[in-house]
Amino acid sequence: MKKFWSVLLLALAIMPPAVALETPPPPGPPPTVTYPTPVERTLTNGLRVIAIQRTGVPLISAQLIVKSGSEADPAALPGVASLTADVLTQGTATRSATEIAQATDALGAQLTADAGFDSSRVRVNATAPRFAAAFEIFADVVRRPVFAPEEVERARTQALSSLQLTYSNPSSLAPLVAERAVYGDAPYGHPADGTPKSVSTIARAQLQQFHQTYYRPDNAVLLIGGDIAPEAAFALAERVFGDWQKPATALPAPQASPVTAPTARVVVIDQPEAGRTAIVVSRIGIERADPSYFAGIVSNAVLSGYSGRLNSEVRIKRGLSYGASASLEARREPGPFTAGTLVDHTRAAEGAQVMLATIASLAAQPVGAGELKPRKAVVTGGFARSLETIDGLVAQVGRLALYGLPLEDINRYIPSTEAVSPEQIQQFATAHLKDNLSLVLVGNAKLFLPQLQKQFPALEVIPFAKLDLGQANLGRTAKVADK
Amino acid sequence: MKKFWSVLLLALAIMPPAVALETPPPPGPPPTVTYPTPVERTLTNGLRVIAIQRTGVPLISAQLIVKSGSEADPAALPGVASLTADVLTQGTATRSATEIAQATDALGAQLTADAGFDSSRVRVNATAPRFAAAFEIFADVVRRPVFAPEEVERARTQALSSLQLTYSNPSSLAPLVAERAVYGDAPYGHPADGTPKSVSTIARAQLQQFHQTYYRPDNAVLLIGGDIAPEAAFALAERVFGDWQKPATALPAPQASPVTAPTARVVVIDQPEAGRTAIVVSRIGIERADPSYFAGIVSNAVLSGYSGRLNSEVRIKRGLSYGASASLEARREPGPFTAGTLVDHTRAAEGAQVMLATIASLAAQPVGAGELKPRKAVVTGGFARSLETIDGLVAQVGRLALYGLPLEDINRYIPSTEAVSPEQIQQFATAHLKDNLSLVLVGNAKLFLPQLQKQFPALEVIPFAKLDLGQANLGRTAKVADK
Numbered sequence: 013m014k015k016f017w018s019v020l021l022l023a024l025a026i027m028p029p030a031v032a033l034e035t036p037p038p039p040g041p042p043p044t045v046t047y048p049t050p051v052e053r054t055l056t057n058g059l060r061v062i063a064i065q066r067t068g069v070p071l072i073s074a075q076l077i078v079k080s081g082s083e084a085d086p087a088a089l090p091g092v093a094s095l096t097a098d099v100l101t102q103g104t105a106t107r108s109a110t111e112i113a114q115a116t117d118a119l120g121a122q123l124t125a126d127a128g129f130d131s132s133r134v135r136v137n138a139t140a141p142r143f144a145a146a147f148e149i150f151a152d153v154v155r156r157p158v159f160a161p162e163e164v165e166r167a168r169t170q171a172l173s174s175l176q177l178t179y180s181n182p183s184s185l186a187p188l189v190a191e192r193a194v195y196g197d198a199p200y201g202h203p204a205d206g207t208p209k210s211v212s213t214i215a216r217a218q219l220q221q222f223h224q225t226y227y228r229p230d231n232a233v234l235l236i237g238g239d240i241a242p243e244a245a246f247a248l249a250e251r252v253f254g255d256w257q258k259p260a261t262a263l264p265a266p267q268a269s270p271v272t273a274p275t276a277r278v279v280v281i282d283q284p285e286a287g288r289t290a291i292v293v294s295r296i297g298i299e300r301a302d303p304s305y306f307a308g309i310v311s312n313a314v315l316s317g318y319s320g321r322l323n324s325e326v327r328i329k330r331g332l333s334y335g336a337s338a339s340l341e342a343r344r345e346p347g348p349f350t351a352g353t354l355v356d357h358t359r360a361a362e363g364a365q366v367m368l369a370t371i372a373s374l375a376a377q378p379v380g381a382g383e384l385k386p387r388k389a390v391v392t393g394g395f396a397r398s399l400e401t402i403d404g405l406v407a408q409v410g411r412l413a414l415y416g417l418p419l420e421d422i423n424r425y426i427p428s429t430e431a432v433s434p435e436q437i438q439q440f441a442t443a444h445l446k447d448n449l450s451l452v453l454v455g456n457a458k459l460f461l462p463q464l465q466k467q468f469p470a471l472e473v474i475p476f477a478k479l480d481l482g483q484a485n486l487g488r489t490a491k492v493a494d495k
Numbered sequence: 496m497k498k499f500w501s502v503l504l505l506a507l508a509i510m511p512p513a514v515a516l517e518t519p520p521p522p523g524p525p526p527t528v529t530y531p532t533p534v535e536r537t538l539t540n541g542l543r544v545i546a547i548q549r550t551g552v553p554l555i556s557a558q559l560i561v562k563s564g565s566e567a568d569p570a571a572l573p574g575v576a577s578l579t580a581d582v583l584t585q586g587t588a589t590r591s592a593t594e595i596a597q598a599t600d601a602l603g604a605q606l607t608a609d610a611g612f613d614s615s616r617v618r619v620n621a622t623a624p625r626f627a628a629a630f631e632i633f634a635d636v637v638r639r640p641v642f643a644p645e646e647v648e649r650a651r652t653q654a655l656s657s658l659q660l661t662y663s664n665p666s667s668l669a670p671l672v673a674e675r676a677v678y679g680d681a682p683y684g685h686p687a688d689g690t691p692k693s694v695s696t697i698a699r700a701q702l703q704q705f706h707q708t709y710y711r712p713d714n715a716v717l718l719i720g721g722d723i724a725p726e727a728a729f730a731l732a733e734r735v736f737g738d739w740q741k742p743a744t745a746l747p748a749p750q751a752s753p754v755t756a757p758t759a760r761v762v763v764i765d766q767p768e769a770g771r772t773a774i775v776v777s778r779i780g781i782e783r784a785d786p787s788y789f790a791g792i793v794s795n796a797v798l799s800g801y802s803g804r805l806n807s808e809v810r811i812k813r814g815l816s817y818g819a820s821a822s823l824e825a826r827r828e829p830g831p832f833t834a835g836t837l838v839d840h841t842r843a844a845e846g847a848q849v850m851l852a853t854i855a856s857l858a859a860q861p862v863g864a865g866e867l868k869p870r871k872a873v874v875t876g877g878f879a880r881s882l883e884t885i886d887g888l889v890a891q892v893g894r895l896a897l898y899g900l901p902l903e904d905i906n907r908y909i910p911s912t913e914a915v916s917p918e919q920i921q922q923f924a925t926a927h928l929k930d931n932l933s934l935v936l937v938g939n940a941k942l943f944l945p946q947l948q949k950q951f952p953a954l955e956v957i958p959f960a961k962l963d964l965g966q967a968n969l970g971r972t973a974k975v976a977d978k
Contacts, residue, residue: 040602043553043622045722068551069883070526110811117801118869119523120876139526139879142872239528318600328593386601389625393603396622400552401883 042392042430047399050235050409050419051242055249057256058230062419063245064237064409066402072143072238073402076154077410078132079233080226082204083266083344087197089214090482091206093127095167096222100125100134102163104156109163112149121146123153128204130344131414132226137403140239144248151252157223164216171211178205182283182290182454183354188481190294190452191348193277196484200347207482228258233413237406266344276448278471279486280464281479282457289360289455290352293367297349297444300342300415304443306428307436311445312340313387314379314437315351315371320387325370326353332363338371344415349445360453360460361467368449374441378434391429525875525913530882533718533892533902534725538732540739541713545902546728547720547892549885555626555721556885559637560893561615562716563709565687566749566827570680572697573965574689576610578650579705583608583617585646587639592646595632604629606636611687613827614897615709620886623722627731634735640706647699654694661688665766665773665937666837671964673777673935674831676760679967683830690965713741716896721885749827759931761954762969763947764962765940772843772938773835776850780832780927783825783898787926789911790919794928795823796870797862797920798834798854803870808853809836815846821854827898832928843936843943844950851932857924861917875909 052062082093101123102109116123121138123146136143136150178184188203195201206214234253236245298308315322315338322336336353351371355363379387398404399422412419421428453460457473465471472488480487535545565576584606585592599606604621606629619626619633661667671686678684689697717736719728781791798805798821805819819836834854838846862870881887882905895904904911936943940956948954955971963970 040628041624043624045551045553066551068528068549070528070879071883114802118872120872120874120879137880139872139876141524141526142876145523319597389601389603389622391603393622393625396553396603397620400554400885 040389042388042426043396045396045426047405047422050422052419053246055229055254057254057258059249059253059256060233060413061246061249061253062233062235062409062413063240063242064235064405065240065242065245066237066405067239069402070140070239071137071402072140072236072240073135073137073406074143074147074150074237075235075406075410076134076150077233077235077414078134078227079130079231079414080266081127081131082129082202083199084222084226084264085199085202085204085206086218087199087202088482089206089210089218090202090204091171091211092214092218092222093132093226094205095164095171095211095214096159096219097125097127097132097134098167098171099159099163099219100157100223101153102167103158103160104152105158106156107149107152109160112153115149116146119146121149123150125153129200129347133410135403143238143240147248147252151256154227155253155256159216159219159223161216164219168211168214171205172208175205175208175211179208182286182288183352185281185283186290186292186352186452186454187294187350189279189281189454189479189486190292190350190450192481192484192486193279193452194294194296194348194450200343200345201484203481207480209480210482224259225261225264228263229253229256230258231263233410235406235410235413237409238402276450278451278464278468279453280457280461280471280473281452281454281476282461282473283454283476284456284458286357286455288354289357289363289453289460290354291360291363291367292350292352292452293364293371294348294350294450294452295445295448296346297340298342299344299346300411301417302342302346304436304440305342307432307440308340308342308444309391310384310388310429310432311374311437311440312338312349313391314374314383317387317390319390321370321373322351322353322367325366326355326363330362330366332356332359332366336367357456357459360455361463364451364453364464365467368451371445371449375438375446378438381434384434384437388429388432392426395425395429523872525871525909526879527909528879530888530905533905535902536729536732538712538737540737540741542732542736542739543716543896544729544732544736545716545718545892545896546723546725547718547888548723548725548728549720549888550722552885553623553722554620554885555623555719555723556618556620556889557626557630557633557720558718558889558893559617559633560716560718560897561617561710562613562714562897563749564610564614565612565685566682567705567709567747568682568685568687568689569701570682570685571693571965572689572701573685573687573693574654575697575701575705576615577688578647578654578694578697579642579702580608580610580615580617581650581654582642582646582702583640583706584636585650586641586643587635588641589639590632590635592643595636598632599629602629604632606633608636612683612830616893618886626723630731630735634739637710638736638739642699642702642706644699647702651694651697654688655691658688658691658694662691665769665771666835668764668766669773669775669835669935669937670777670833672762672764672937672962672969673775673833673933675964675967675969676762676935677777677779677831677933683826683828684967686964690963692963692965707742708744708747711741711746712736712739714746716893718889718893718896720889720892759933761934761947761951762936763940763944763954763956764935764937764959765944765956766937766959767939767941769840769938771837772840772846772936772943773837774843774846774850775833775835775935776847776854777831777833777933777935778928778931779829780823781825782827782829783894784900785825785829787919787923788825790915790923791823791825791927792874793867793871793912793915794857794920794923795821795832796874797857797866800870800873804853804856805834805836805850808849809838809846813845813849815839815842815849819850840939840942843938844946847934847936847947848950851934854928854932858921858929861921864917867917867920871912871915874912878908878912 326336338351341347809819821834
């Protein structure tokens with residue numbers, strides 16, 4: 013979500029509103045390319061290993077995907093998966109945090125870990141001759157982290173400081189509020205990075221427990237890609253991970269998110285000191301394995317980007333904002349569709365109205381070919397760029413593996429995008445982007461509330477000081493707007 | 496310079512100080528790879544065109560390097576080259592800023608421009624089938640920008656806002672102060688992004704003049720790389736840039752920087768509200784074509800990075816800081832060596848002493864093989880990663896072209912790094928990192944000045960409010976330390 017906003021702001025902050033528009037040039041045919049077919053093998057301990065060879069650059073990248081992430085956080089303690097990943101690389105049974113950093117540095121390697129919804133990920137990247145040595149450190153970190161108390165405290169301090177930044181910025185806060193508003197008590201509802209209260213509370217033992225419970229060979233996928241032959245990758249995986257035992261205990265069943273259409277909510281977080289008002293329209297979307305996935309991402313592209321409908325309506329036609337964009341995050345269970353912008357407080361009600369109407373426009377009639385072709389070009393161009401690095405290729409294949417999709421789909425992404433018809437988009441929009449859109453505004457409420465309430469008499473107002481993202485009611489204490 | 500600090504902070508902020516250190520594992524052999532040999536042709540208008548074919552990913556990237564950048568700013572108006580690049584993509588004789596953004600967006604392309612010392616750069620990146628259309632827009636922007644008054648104002652507002660951030664952060668301000676302290680009135684002395692005063696003053700006519708004077712085919716190199724055959728790249732270049740006329744006027748002679756060893760200065764910027772004190776040690780280094788370039792970058796690597804001597808001394812052994820690092824920026828004329836860290840105000844004098852002593856240590860005796868091998872691994876690993884994308888490959892070849900080096904050097908970088916001997920490092924350090932190191936501190940001076948003055952009685956103190964990076968004396972009004 014942070015990425016969504018930063019990309020939006022980077023892309024649009026330098027662009028001026030304007031009125032006269034000409035038809036952009038036709039985009040030409042989509043790129044054609046065949047990416048290397050991933051090959052796979054499963055170790056006797058249950059670890060699925062996927063190798064992707066690409067020569068030309070002497071780099072190798074590995075990623076271990078643990079198929080449990082923030083959705084597996086204890087309900088009362090959001091942030092456990094994220095903190096577990098933060099501390100994972102900071103010391104093992106045989107290496108201190110400093111030793112790990114020095115050893116990877118000496119190899120010219122990069123070693124990182126993070127967590128999000130649906131997965132926790134550890135990555136290592138090194139030049140080919142030094143990869144095997146870096147891979148040993150990577151495996152040590154995956155298998156034998158110690159979660160030293162002082163490292164937990166350091167990670168906690170940094171996480172709290174990062175949350176402070178998130179909360180002080182309406183553009184980063186509003187999507188978190190929207191996710192809670194839309195998902196309620198379901199696992200995707202809580203913030204993956206936790207709340208100030210939960211992060212202050214999480215103990216070392218909970219990180220150890222998360223690691224013991226979920227970081228196990230039968231709940232993971234290991235990807236090795238780049239300048240290495242598949243057989244060599246499998247041999248390395250066997251040597252370094254072959255004796256990784258799975259625990260005797262069974263893997264906990266995943267907590268499912270609700271897949272039913274949500275009830276729309278309108279939530280205002282009153283933050284009088286905010287510079288502008290962030291507006292987010294959100295709704296539960298689709299799961300990654302949904303057959304309408306490509307219709308979904310093309311629908312999202314029609315709304316999003318510089319020439320997308322949201323930016324055209326909000327910025328170019330009305331000069332309401334520096335930009336507006338949208339994202340459709342397909343997950344194991346249906347993930348969120350989120351559209352956002354940032355406007356002057358006094359124009360927030362107008363901005364919300366335009367956002368809602370623009371999203372609804374997709375269901376009203378089929379998208380014209382002249383609009384559709386360039387929007388598909390944005391999708392295929394972004395996809396091609398995302399596969400340019402070994403890290404990017406491994407990450408894309410990893411997402412297919414995480415969501416149980418055929419690995420050959422790496423070569424079907426562009427044709428599947430191109431095949432989406434105007435009718436499919438209209439169907440998708442009718443099913444997923446028409447009704448029950450929730451609305452969240454974070455800003456100086458007194459400057460837009462009277463106008464907004466005319467349109468949404470049942471809206472909820474929560475003072476920023478009372479906001480609690482740890483709870484499905486967002487910390488609201490009164491039943492009616494308590495402004 | 497911003498990149499230097501952000502990389503430093505990102506890389507080191509999460510790492511803890513510690514005491515016990517073991518020898519890191521041996522890094523293994525360096526990567527071997529042969530990058531595609533660039534081929535070149537010069538158009539009749541004098542434009543040098545370089546093509547670099549790399550298949551496997553359906554992307555093509557072009558970069559036009561204008562061989563004049565911030566060093567060519569009018570002496571009284573730093574920031575002209577940078578603002579010229581900022582506004583370049585914001586409208587041409589036939590396309591408004593919005594039309595340019597919409598057209599590149601519709602092609603799934605990316606179009607950017609920036610300037611720094613020695614060059615101004617325009618880049619475009621698109622999937623192969625859409626590249627030719629994107630390349631037309633790129634050429635339009637290079638050749639026919641209009642610098643519309645409202646776009647100039649917008650760029651000015653954004654540049655001023657960015658400068659405000661730079662000035663409020665000791666870590667971003669201190670390197671700018673150091674460059675001015677070290678270079679004085681020479682072209683590399685002024686900040687490339689200008690000063691609040693100069694950016695407020697620069698007029699549209701000066702941007703037009705910078706463009707007319709320096710953006711011309713006989714002062715530029717065009718690179719086209721990626722999934723395109725060299726002949727096709729040359730044909731495209733000829734078609735789109737072949738009729739680009741060079742002006743009748745001669746190209747102005749470049750202003751040279753001094754290459755004589757500078758006199759060391761110790762400058763304190765008193766910023767009482769700063770959270771911590773930034774310490775920068777700086778000196779004029781070497782030019783890119785200097786035969787000791789590789790000895791220089793390996794010397795810098797011995798000092799820099801997690802296991803580098805600076806971080807080991809400042810952070811790991813003494814816990815003075817979250818990290819310390821260094822950079823050696825080789826340019827057309829000798830560029831700056833810069834080493835920096837951020838410490839508590841009360842330990843600033845100690846921090847400065849440790850930084851200076853650590854840098855001086857390189858000249859005292861040869862670096863041991865056990866230390867040298869991993870430091871070279873950091874350099875070769877970073878180089879391999881930098882060439883992973885088409886953009887990165889084009890940029891590396893572009894730097895060779897800019898500095899008049901053989902393009903085949905792309906394949907000599909790793910062996911040249913590996914060939915550097917301990918004796919060469921000692922020689923480099925004796926010549927370039929021993930004497931005449933200037934020192935800049937930005938922080939709450941009253942907390943460290945008495946201690947620092949014992950060591951450096953002749954230091955200059957400048958209150959933050961009086962700091963003027965537009966002047967070689969940095970805005971200092973009194974001849975002696977005014978405190």
